Amino acid sequence: MTGFYLSGHPLSQYQKVIAPFQPVPLAENLGGDRGTKALAGIIEQLSTIRTKTGQKMAFLSMTDGEGACDVVVFPDLYRKAGSLLTLQSPILVVGVPDKKSQGNKLLANSIFHLDDLLKDASKNLYLKISPEQDNHQILQQVKKVINSYPGPVPVQLFYEKEKKMIQLSDENRVNATERCISQLQFILSSEHVVLKAE
CATH class of the missing domain: 2.40.50.140 (Nucleic acid-binding proteins)
Structure with a gap:
């Protein structure tokens, strides 16, 4: 709340x-x-x-x-x-x-x-969703990982097929630890998970 x-x-x-x-x-x-x-x-x-x-x-x-x-x-x-x-x-x-x-x-x-x-909030986590990954099962797995690591880092989803970028709400910010990143990479592939300091 x-x-x-x-x-x-x-x-x-x-x-x-x-x-x-x-x-x-x-x-x-x-x-x-x-x-x-x-x-x-x-x-x-x-x-x-x-x-x-x-x-x-x-x-x-x-x-x-x-x-x-x-x-x-x-x-x-x-x-x-x-x-x-x-x-x-x-x-x-x-x-x-x-x-x-x-x-x-x-x-x-x-x-x-x-x-x-607040310092970590200056970073951004970018997740690229390929057409093959754009399905309910994969997206639910991604959501589960995000919800398991609440934190300060905003998450951006890039849907490759539509060429569309969506920033998730503040409630879906993550603690972008090595474990969190590796779990997302396991679901989406390492090339599709990028943590950037803005």
Whole structure:
């Protein structure tokens, strides 16, 4: 869900790169759903502790201007993403709701700094669809890969037969990782998948 931030809120400039993740407004209660959730907001409070084994982990509170949520960052993720966690940093967190918590609390699986997503948004992923590939089955496979890798990079489809270029909506932007690219290349061929920095 998008468009839930207050006008002039610091997150407004990130709406295009947030959209593919369909973040939940922080004013909503996370408790009723067991599925993976995405949250976008500004870090308002941050504390770190060491576990009994000496590993560092973090607890943070984030806001989107309308609500707030607590986030737990366990040691494995903290080692990868701890450098992104500073007060007032705009972040996007993907994780699962903490069922033991009375309030809004997310157990983080991955964290993105919104400025990093914005930088990647300057790239474009071009997918060429040949006449042979222009069928429902192939296009559904492409769509499945795109939906599996939400991220900041816009996707352009070029239909070779009609000589027509279509830019997919912001909700269909991708995280153009090597795995994402290779899966698309497997479906369309390597010559038909091009990632360009504009």
